[in-house]
Structure formats: C-alpha cells, structure tokens
Amino acid sequence: MSFFFKASRPKTPQEVAKAIKESLMALDTKTVAEVKALEKALEEVEKNFATMRTMLSGDGESEPNLEQVSQLVEELCKEDVLTLIIHKLPTLGWEARKDLVHCWTILLKHKVDDKHCCVEYVEQHLELLDFLVVCYDNKEIALTCGTMLRECIKFQTLAKYILESATFVLFFKFVELPTFDVASDAFSTFKDLLTKHANVVYQFLTAHYDEFFDLYEKLLTSPNYVTRRQSLKLLSDFLLEAPNSQIMRRYILEVRYLKVMMTLLTDSSKNIQLSAFHIFKVFVANPNKPQDVKLILAKNREKLVDLLQNLSPGKGAEDEQFEEEKEFIIKEIEKISV
Structure with a gap:
C-alpha cells in the first residue's frame, strides 16, 4: 500500500x-x-x-x-x-x-x-529612523539596528533626516558607551552620516555649526583613547573634503580648536599626534590667521617647533612628503610676528 x-x-x-x-x-x-x-x-x-x-x-x-x-x-x-x-x-x-x-x-x-x-x-514614517537610533541604548538589539540604519543612510533623504533630527545628538553619547561592540558600531553609523553625502553634510554643518562642534570637541578631548583617535581621524575625513572647505575655513579661525589640536599633538599616542598634525598644519598655513591664533602660536613657538621636530611617521612612501610639510609648518611658526 x-x-x-x-x-x-x-x-x-x-x-x-x-x-x-x-x-x-x-x-x-x-x-x-x-x-x-x-x-x-x-x-x-x-x-x-x-x-x-x-x-x-x-x-x-x-x-x-x-x-x-x-x-x-x-x-x-x-x-x-x-x-x-x-x-x-x-x-x-x-x-x-x-x-x-x-x-x-x-x-x-x-x-x-x-x-x-x-x-x-x-x-x-520617519519616526522609524528615530526608533532605530534610540535602540543603540538596548545592547541586545543595538548591532541589528546599527546595520539597518547604515542601510538607510545609503539613501540621501534618510541620511538627511537623521542628521537633522533631535536624536542625532545621541550619537555623541552612543560612541562612548561602555560596551565596546556597541560603541564601535555606533561610531560606524556616525561616520557614515558624516561622510556618505557630502552636500547634505555641508548643509547640516552650516546650519548647526556651533552646536555640532561644541559636542565634537568633547569627543576629541575624551579620556577614552579609542574615542579620541577615531573622532580625530573622522574629523580629517570630513573636514578636509572639498565640499566642506568653507566649514574648514571657519574652523581654523577659532583659537579654541587650535588649542585642542595643540593638546592632541602632545598626546601619548603617536597615531593621535600624526592625525592632529594634519589638521594643525591647516591652522598654521592659513594666510589669514586671526590675531588670537597668531598669539597662541607665537607664545608656544619653542614648544611647538620642538614637538614637530621630533614628530615622525616612521618609514614609508609618505615619509618624504610629511617631512616637507613639517619643515614648511616649522618655518611658518618661526616667522609669525604679533
């Protein structure tokens, strides 16, 4: 059968x-x-x-x-x-x-x-994006939500909404969460938001300049080494982008941010020192330095020259270019008059 x-x-x-x-x-x-x-x-x-x-x-x-x-x-x-x-x-x-x-x-x-x-x-239904962002506070589902958010950020309209939403400021907290995996994932999303759509980022930074860089300064001066290193690298990534040249010009006029870079030049980490140099050099090379920026550079001339002379990226193809840039910056500092 x-x-x-x-x-x-x-x-x-x-x-x-x-x-x-x-x-x-x-x-x-x-x-x-x-x-x-x-x-x-x-x-x-x-x-x-x-x-x-x-x-x-x-x-x-x-x-x-x-x-x-x-x-x-x-x-x-x-x-x-x-x-x-x-x-x-x-x-x-x-x-x-x-x-x-x-x-x-x-x-x-x-x-x-x-x-x-x-x-x-x-x-x-843009509130769904806010929900996904807030879920970084739930470590059980944080990585799932992070992956889903990064897929959303590939689309300009969705990235723009997150940048301009009230929940965006939460990223400044999430990137320093005690759970390393969650903090790293939040930083990946934060980075995508600031690098995927250059024109959207430029518009956002123009509209929210003071608020954004006040919060960003806290990341650059964080006691957490990983936070300092990642946020400094990310700052170079989006600040030195051509669409953000006006933002960069505004940034290098501010003595408070020069002081942050000078502090990072003295960091115990060589990687942080080198990353800080790439932003610091723009302050120094600026032909239209404000008086208070000149004063700080002149006042710290000897220390800065000493620091820079001892700064080296190690051996590599970029070594020669770095040395040339360094020599140029040292000469610029030496000739500053106030």
Whole structure:
C-alpha cells in the first residue's frame, strides 16, 4: 500500500506578508501573559522571516522570482508591516533578527516601477529612523539596528533626516558607551552620516555649526583613547573634503580648536599626534590667521617647533612628503610676528 503526500503549495507574496503581520501582532503584550504563548509567537515570526528571506533572495538552488519580490515589497508597505517589524525588534529572537538584517538590505534596494518603495515608506514614517537610533541604548538589539540604519543612510533623504533630527545628538553619547561592540558600531553609523553625502553634510554643518562642534570637541578631548583617535581621524575625513572647505575655513579661525589640536599633538599616542598634525598644519598655513591664533602660536613657538621636530611617521612612501610639510609648518611658526 503506498501513500501519496501532496506537497504543500508555496505561499504567495500576499500570504507571506499577511503571515508576518499576524505573527508580529501576536507578540502584543496582551497575548504574552504566558511564556508558552510568547515562545510560540516568536517561533511563528522566525518561520515567517525565513520564508520572506527565501522569497527575497532565493533558496540557494534557484534565483528569486523578481515579480514575487516586487509583490512582497508592495504588500509589506501597503499593510504597514515595516512599521511592525521595527517596533517589534526588541522582542525578536536572534535568528529572526539575523534574517531580518539580510532581508532589510534587499527590501530597501529593490525597485518597483523605478521606485524604491520601502525607502519611500520610511520617508513617510520617519519616526522609524528615530526608533532605530534610540535602540543603540538596548545592547541586545543595538548591532541589528546599527546595520539597518547604515542601510538607510545609503539613501540621501534618510541620511538627511537623521542628521537633522533631535536624536542625532545621541550619537555623541552612543560612541562612548561602555560596551565596546556597541560603541564601535555606533561610531560606524556616525561616520557614515558624516561622510556618505557630502552636500547634505555641508548643509547640516552650516546650519548647526556651533552646536555640532561644541559636542565634537568633547569627543576629541575624551579620556577614552579609542574615542579620541577615531573622532580625530573622522574629523580629517570630513573636514578636509572639498565640499566642506568653507566649514574648514571657519574652523581654523577659532583659537579654541587650535588649542585642542595643540593638546592632541602632545598626546601619548603617536597615531593621535600624526592625525592632529594634519589638521594643525591647516591652522598654521592659513594666510589669514586671526590675531588670537597668531598669539597662541607665537607664545608656544619653542614648544611647538620642538614637538614637530621630533614628530615622525616612521618609514614609508609618505615619509618624504610629511617631512616637507613639517619643515614648511616649522618655518611658518618661526616667522609669525604679533
């Protein structure tokens, strides 16, 4: 006697979106009075996310059906599933979060009729970005949220919103969180925000110059070596970019920031000294130095010359150029008259 088992019909994109929505809604606090109910709901979410992942990226043997991908993307937006996914992040298990991160990249990149539907959805629900930023305070999901945020930041409109939102200032705290992995991840996101879209960054820095650099000074003078080193390197990365030349010109007129660079030149770390030199030299080379900048340089002439003469990047191709720049800066300092 033989039995014939009928293979289960694959779910349609509409059914997948509906199943994800229902399983996420089942995580609601009213439903999870019992531990077993929560466990069952989490298993359902995990199963549905795995189905979504297969539909979006294939099963390893066959490529994804692009028409189905488009239908799923549209359905997830139409049914507000993206909002549910983000708001339920703190409840999700590790496996579900891993699948979600994989799917999130595909969802944002996928175009339906030449439109990034999921990006447009987030543009219409910008509070989701604020939610992801605030999640850095939850170390269980911080790295998941960080990865999702960096995918969002690839799109100019979303990066612009985060920069200008009230939650942006939280990054100055998050990059110094005691959990090293979370602090490093927050710094990666912070760096992307300040380097991915040069024109957006220029507009932001122009509009929020004082507030931003007041906060940034605290990172440069942090007692934490990693914070000092990373923030100094990042400052060079975005301040020396051509679109930010006006910001740089404004920065090098301020004696308080010159003093920060002079302090960093005396740091116990050679790496920090060398990075500080690359910004310090712009203060010195500026042909329109304000009087108070000249005064500080003249007052500390001997110490600065001594410091610079002992500063060396070690052996390498850039060594010769560095020595030339250093000699030029030393001569500039020596000829300053006040």
